[in-house]
Amino acid sequence: MKKELPKSVQFVKGVGPRYASLLEKINIYTVEDLLYYFPRDYQDRRKLARIKYLNIGELVTVEGEVLKVSEEKPRPGLSILKVTFTDGTDVLNGVWFNQPYLKKQFKKGERFFLSGELNEKSWRYGKKEIYNPVYEQADEGESIHTGRIVPIYSLTSGMTQKRLRQIIYNALEEYSCHMPDLLPEKLKKEYGLPDIAESIRGLHFPEGRKDYIRARVRLAFEELFLLQLMVLKRKKGNLEKAGIIHRNSSEVIEKFLAGLPFRLTGAQYRVWKEIERDMEKPVPMQRLLQGDVGSGKTIIATLALLKTMANGYQGILMAPTEILAEQHYLKLSKLLQDTGFRIDLLIGSTGTAERKKILDGIAENRTNLIIGTHTLFQEGIDYYKPGLVVIDEQHRFGVEQRFRLKEKGENPDLLVMTATPIPRTLALTVYGDLDLSVIDELPPGRSPIITIWKNEEARMEIYRFTREKIAEGRQAYIVAPLIEPSEEVRAISALEIFEELTESIFQDLRIGLLHGRVSADEKNQIMEEFRTGKIDILVSTTVIEVGIDVPNASIMIIENAERFGLAQLHQLRGRVGRGSHQSYCFLLGNPTTEEGRQRLTVMTETSDGFRIAEEDLKIRGPGEFFGTKQSGMPDLKVANILKDHKLIRLARQEAENIINIDQWQDIYRELYEKINVMELKV
Ligand code: ADP
Ligand code: MG
Numbered sequence: 001m002k003k004e005l006p007k008s009v010q011f012v013k014g015v016g017p018r019y020a021s022l023l024e025k026i027n028i029y030t031v032e033d034l035l036y037y038f039p040r041d042y043q044d045r046r047k048l049a050r051i052k053y054l055n056i057g058e059l060v061t062v063e064g065e066v067l068k069v070s071e072e073k074p075r076p077g078l079s080i081l082k083v084t085f086t087d088g089t090d091v092l093n094g095v096w097f098n099q100p101y102l103k104k105q106f107k108k109g110e111r112f113f114l115s116g117e118l119n120e121k122s123w124r125y126g127k128k129e130i131y132n133p134v135y136e137q138a139d140e141g142e143s144i145h146t147g148r149i150v151p152i153y154s155l156t157s158g159m160t161q162k163r164l165r166q167i168i169y170n171a172l173e174e175y176s177c178h179m180p181d182l183l184p185e186k187l188k189k190e191y192g193l194p195d196i197a198e199s200i201r202g203l204h205f206p207e208g209r210k211d212y213i214r215a216r217v218r219l220a221f222e223e224l225f226l227l228q229l230m231v232l233k234r235k236k237g238n239l240e241k242a243g244i245i246h247r248n249s250s251e252v253i254e255k256f257l258a259g260l261p262f263r264l265t266g267a268q269y270r271v272w273k274e275i276e277r278d279m280e281k282p283v284p285m286q287r288l289l290q291g292d293v294g295s296g297k298t299i300i301a302t303l304a305l306l307k308t309m310a311n312g313y314q315g316i317l318m319a320p321t322e323i324l325a326e327q328h329y330l331k332l333s334k335l336l337q338d339t340g341f342r343i344d345l346l347i348g349s350t351g352t353a354e355r356k357k358i359l360d361g362i363a364e365n366r367t368n369l370i371i372g373t374h375t376l377f378q379e380g381i382d383y384y385k386p387g388l389v390v391i392d393e394q395h396r397f398g399v400e401q402r403f404r405l406k407e408k409g410e411n412p413d414l415l416v417m418t419a420t421p422i423p424r425t426l427a428l429t430v431y432g433d434l435d436l437s438v439i440d441e442l443p444p445g446r447s448p449i450i451t452i453w454k455n456e457e458a459r460m461e462i463y464r465f466t467r468e469k470i471a472e473g474r475q476a477y478i479v480a481p482l483i484e485p486s487e488e489v490r491a492i493s494a495l496e497i498f499e500e501l502t503e504s505i506f507q508d509l510r511i512g513l514l515h516g517r518v519s520a521d522e523k524n525q526i527m528e529e530f531r532t533g534k535i536d537i538l539v540s541t542t543v544i545e546v547g548i549d550v551p552n553a554s555i556m557i558i559e560n561a562e563r564f565g566l567a568q569l570h571q572l573r574g575r576v577g578r579g580s581h582q583s584y585c586f587l588l589g590n591p592t593t594e595e596g597r598q599r600l601t602v603m604t605e606t607s608d609g610f611r612i613a614e615e616d617l618k619i620r621g622p623g624e625f626f627g628t629k630q631s632g633m634p635d636l637k638v639a640n641i642l643k644d645h646k647l648i649r650l651a652r653q654e655a656e657n658i659i660n661i662d663q664w665q666d667i668y669r670e671l672y673e674k675i676n677v678m679e680l681k682v
Helices: 016-025 031-035 100-105 120-124 161-178 185-191 196-204 209-239 250-258 266-280 297-310 322-335 352-363 398-406 424-430 456-471 494-505 520-531 566-573 594-605 609-625 645-659 669-681
Strands: 041-044 060-075 078-086 091-097 111-116 129-131 134-137 149-152 286-291 314-318 343-346 369-372 386-391 413-418 435-439 450-454 475-479 511-514 537-540 553-558 584-588
Touching: 016 161, 031 161, 060 091, 060 100, 078 100, 111 129, 134 161, 149 161, 161 196, 196 209, 209 424, 209 645, 209 669, 250 297, 266 286, 266 297, 266 413, 266 435, 286 297, 297 314, 297 322, 297 386, 297 413, 314 322, 322 343, 322 369, 322 520, 343 352, 424 645, 450 456, 450 594, 456 475, 456 553, 456 584, 475 494, 494 511, 494 537, 511 520, 553 566, 566 584, 566 594, 566 609, 584 594, 594 609
Parallel strands: 091 129, 286 413, 286 435, 314 369, 314 386, 343 369, 386 413, 450 584, 475 537, 475 553, 511 537, 553 584
Antiparallel strands: 041 149, 060 078, 060 111, 078 091, 111 134
């Protein structure tokens, strides 16, 4: 018979008030928290190595007795602690730098485990030393700390490995068999997954590798399965809301399409149909539109906005920056000029009087389409009849905004667009509650951008080349990481480049300067001049990173390219290659890290946004990749969102099966309650 787990971790043998408060520091409050506090690493102490036979390049654990403790201070600011151990076969030094307080841990005659790798240099001088080994005092006789694979946990000060290991061991002994098992029996059988008690024990104290893998697969699957249930429940909840039923408006749409100077690509046409169908359904659309830079998402957004306006509703288009909002405003005003709909632009720098006029227009339904930045979702904007919200370049906003938006009361359709294509399995988790449309084709006639990585020496050559292209009628961007020279950061600034180019190298050309501190009016003017070809070279910071669309520009020079992330470089490069001219991207950079070299190499090798996103994810990890620490997502303790593709797909499929069962909430009561608790936490 299973009994309730006691709530407080204080009930676990060996905990008491002092350790309970230490455990709180690592977010362990309940027995369950403790059981789910999994090791960050393991040490194989089944076979201890003998000092005499240690080799270079092996990660080893030895057990030895302290012979001598010595401390040296070869120069101010450096202290070296050397502890000499023996296991009877030979001697070995544990060496710690600038941690003099460790000295009192090691008393002559006491026994310790040390793990690490022999230092190669001292080895060559005939000494056996491990720098900064992981260490732990050994016990007399048998214990959970020797002769097996032992778990290594992340600690907090005041807590030792041994103490925490013992506490968790006690908790497992007493309580693991009472853990509720949330996975349906059928799934466990079908996939041969161990039950929860065995899995938790197996992950803390695996008998061997196989044991560990079995436990990990079960727990990772469970985590992903719960996550999928959560997002699918969210999705289903959305399907139960009353949405706006847009009527068919093919006449308006056909007329609009006929007026375009190009035809939609097959991929554009397909995603438009997906969106159109969604908009006509009685439930709110929740769709993510992915398409690499330059794949033509704007026109799709325009079609959807046109449809909502033709149905008598207001369209809302939100961009991540003022420049981009401004550009969308100009572009859509032109595209939609014959439709008679009224379009307004609302951004942070809109003046007070103007702002009031616009707000009135929105509230009184004189404005049909509102374009702006995040200010569009601030309090105090009274939309008369919002029918569709489009969020452009969503990754810049993070997932958070998406949820804030949903609380706005009405249920307009939602279309989020992103040029950061993310691997499909990842989309299933982070955007798991959205339907996905992908534009996987570029408009015809685009030749791939030629990307070249050079160092400073090539600068003049690149300038000469740029001059030639400008003579042929093209335009160029030069992007720098800084606005103005900085004491702290060794990188070139937009201001320096602008001055150098205007004063000497490109004296005769028309050069513009754009950065975050240029006033809004001036920004608009400069962009307008660049758009209309009155400026040849635009020197700027990353303010032009997303969305800017000037098809005549065919050269992108990125200064200190090593300072930019992959997604950013890809976005910047996407500013060129938007027309029919052969385009070039020059990466000027001298990376000092392997990672930096890797990034620039990837850029020269591929222009496929999917591959770049995947590389980027590998380099940075999902938390940073999404800008916000995955808000709206529970933390994953066991599963790896980047590696567990198969498990993610499986979990998705099985979660769908459950959610589609009538009254699944009653049949899987415990699961359902668990999901509700998870939702409260995110
Ligand atoms: P993104 O997906 O990066 O937002 P845009 O919507 O800005 O791309 O489109 C990039 C460029 O391609 C724009 O100049 C746009 O007018 C043009 N374009 C879009 N669709 C097509 C098409 N089907 N054929 C030709 N050009 C197109
Ligand atoms: Mg765009």
